[in-house]
Amino acid sequence: MTYATDRLHEEIAYVAYHFHWNLETILDLEHHDRRRYTNQIAAFVAGAGAEG
Numbered sequence: 001m002t003y004a005t006d007r008l009h010e011e012i013a014y015v016a017y018h019f020h021w022n023l024e025t026i027l028d029l030e031h032h033d034r035r036r037y038t039n040q041i042a043a044f045v046a047g048a049g050a051e052g
Helices: 005-019 023-027 031-051
Strands: none
Touching: 005 023, 005 031
């Protein structure tokens, strides 16, 4: 099973935007690690929005 290309690009852009990591670093991550980072970033963003 291959991971959807559009979803992969979204994850790369999301992590790169928030953590300022380069493409090679992000692509070196295992899928589950990249998803963990995107979920953690989303929690940070939601928490920051809730703080006002």
